[in-house]
Amino acid sequence: MLTKKMLRDIRRQAGQFVSVFLMSFLAVFFFSGIAGESAGLEKMSNDYYVRTNFADAWIYSRSGFTAGDMEAVLSVPEIKDAERRLSIETTAETAGNPQIVLYFAENHDISRFYLLDGRDYDENADGIWLDDRFAEASGMVLGDEITLKYNGFGITKNIIGLIYSPEYVYMSGEAITPDFALKGFAYISNKQFPLPEITYTEMLIKTDAEDFVLLEEKVGAALKGEYSVFLTRDNFESYAQLKMEILQHKSMAVIFPPVFLVITLLTLLTTMARLINGQRTQLGTLKALGFSRRKITLHYIGYGFWLTLFGSLLGVILGPIVIPPLFYPSMSAFYTLPVWKPTYHWAFYLVAAGVTALNVLISYIACRAVLKEMPSEALRPKAPKAVKERAADKKSLLSGLGFNLQWNVRDMSRNKTRTVMAVIGALGCTALLVCAFGMNEDMNDLKVWQYEEINRYESKIMLDEQITDNQLENILALSNGQAVLENAIEIRSGKGKLTGGITVTDGGLLQYTDNNRNPIKLADGVNISFKIAKRLGVGIGDTVYWHIFTEEGWKECRIAGIYRSPAGQGLAVNRAVFESFGYEFKPTAVISESNLSGATAEGISGVLLNSELTAGWDEMTEAMLLMVAILIFAAVILAAVVLYNLGLLSFIERGRELATLKVIGFKSGELTGLLLVQNLVLSFIGFLAGIPCGILLVQSMIATMGEAFDMIAALHFTDVLLSFVIVFVIAVCVNLMFSGRLRRLDMVSSLKSAD
């Protein structure tokens, strides 16, 4: 019977209970959806890594590792397994001269490729296993012939397998978006190596060590220091990039639920408080009849419990089904995983249970007060709350404000929960909007900063690794350009070791900027990027050590200047400084102000236009923009639900009051105005408080962008204005919905009896 009563009560206040249901659904839906996507990525990638026996660390040496070196490394107790490998950068003889990294693995045991089609790895097979995404992008199929050129050498093989590799989950390229037609990888059995002697330049390691600094020391000692780079997974770009991406999505998942949860709780609290106040006599009757306190409590808790239980369960189920597929198209443009599938995680059920539990607690709080009373008291109408004379009432100031404001000031101070709720609703909405617009704006800023303010060139000509001086001269003349060397480096200070890049060039086509994005000239010496300097805890005049990835031996230098760059962190020096460290200046690219699209000459491996780089950036930010869209959507729902619920609540609570005012002779329009003023004032307070919260959100989102990016979180006036407009449009719209009700408000029946 009580269940029937509950169902009928819920139907009577359907609007509010539906919003309780909806909010708890949305809280869990967004959380489990986004978390399901990131957990799915995490699980799929981890499974992939385990399945392919993905290496834990990579050691590189230019001169190669001997069998003795391998023995020495294997003798380090923490090393579980090791394997040697040779990789060479070849050029495929097809349109666009794509670069193919060709691998010869000694055993093909660590970081095995993942076979999609064709035959599995077999060291006696004579053929090539080719990167499936490259094959797909360049229209190659199983059985086709491909010729790879290296140093004038040519290797022609039939494609016997199409593969993915755990080392190429993310493929870095010149442009931010990988162009699968221009870059790829391939495997050939080491038995098929064209020369009698094979020099393995890489060593892959499996280890159970936790402390990689210590491990590097031990391995370094075993190799007597004869290696150039020791990379751990976290420094391995493909791995690190995906990890960062997952982290970013995870942090998004954490932003949503609290916002919705707070709203759910507030909505439920006011709804239940109202329900229980209205049912005071019923509650007293149940007590008088002999229903135990436990039974009555369970009954009233049931309202919120079932609704939030169903809401959050539905959210848990639907979230991971609906949301992740929205991300997969843009994610798979960047990342290559054999399986894209969201995962359910026990934490989702925990969150759903938590949401439900919190709602139960709120319901309990709402009915506890009445339950404590003796039934004889509960049966009497509630004594009106003693209203203290407030300081505000006395002030003549208030009486000068006119009826509208006076009424509103008193109404707000007497309905604090409702007031606070309205402010929080507008606050949450503003925070989400400011965050969404801010993210969008900052992404754009970064684009302008990098591709317009720093990159002052139109074309970037990528050079062959084996380019001759003559060819370079020719290209420089043809393009009227500026030679640039870009290379990966390791850099360390007392505080730690990082990987980054070095850019070496003379000339003005790269316009460096200072901390505040103002153009500067590089200092004559070693310049370090702002973010790296911060992470290493160094400043101008401090000493750092660095070396180019492929070269052994650390170089010591003093920092002469600091520049700030939004994408790509590391060092920037001029040619003379670079050469003073004993390195040879071998340009990797030529940048030019002219549009050299499609230019061909000996030594050119490809031409990238600045506009293509910009387009790549846009593509990369697509996933982020989707988040932004979801944020805006969430913000609008949030504000609309809270304000509507609130409007409904105050309308019901103040029905008699409003009817009285109408009887006295107030016009409906004036009453609408009365309520509108309050809504607008509260929304405005929430709006003001929401701005700093939004900025905090933006900053926390930017922090997850990854170590390569350095963004300045800026708040633009237009964003604030737009958020303002949205918040107020919602507030006014909700108010308009009630103005119709006000007009229809039946004076006679609202004032009939008080019981």
Place this chain on the structure above:
Amino acid sequence: MALVEFKNITKSYGAGDTKQNALDDVTFEINNGEFVVVLGPSGAGKSTLLNLLGGMDKPCGGEIIIDGVHIEGFNDNRLTQYRAENIGFVFQFYNLIPTLTAYENVALIKEISDNYQNANEILKDVGLDAHKNKFPSQLSGGEQQRVSIARALAKNPKLLLCDEPTGALDSNTGITILSLLQDMSRRGKAVIIVTHNSALAEAADKVIKLKNGKIKEITVNKNPKSVSEVNW
């Protein structure tokens, strides 16, 4: 032994200067099958007396013995159990659950009482068979009060406590309700009615008159009239 023994009961509200005695040293007895009317002007302590009897409130002093059991020291849980098992309430404003039908309001008792009587039969008894699927708002006041009585009877209580049961009804309807209650006492239930309508005294087996929280007079009617014979 009497069904109800009230011994030297006091009950006061508030504290210090604002302390008010609602009941002061009240003693009486009620037997099975008695039709008892408690009379007195507003503020005499009638409702307080009924609340104490019904276990809806606790006395400040004295003893309440129901069927041999002291209930004055019961905690909230035991009082609840006591109400669930022994007491049928009939309120002035019926206090039906508006979202439950007449039948459901009575059947509600099933959830708390082991002595639950079939709601259909009781509703037939009080003459509401035809309206049992209506919601309270679709019933007249007198019909609602019958539902309330049916609900009180559904747990087969030892005591039927009625607080101004006809206060919100017109006189004809009131008479039928009171007849119904008197009928219940003839069938062996102790019925206690609180009212300020002294005419009802003629129909009572026992009349307890209260004034300013004290017993003014207790009279036992050897030959009570039937409610319908009373001169209203």
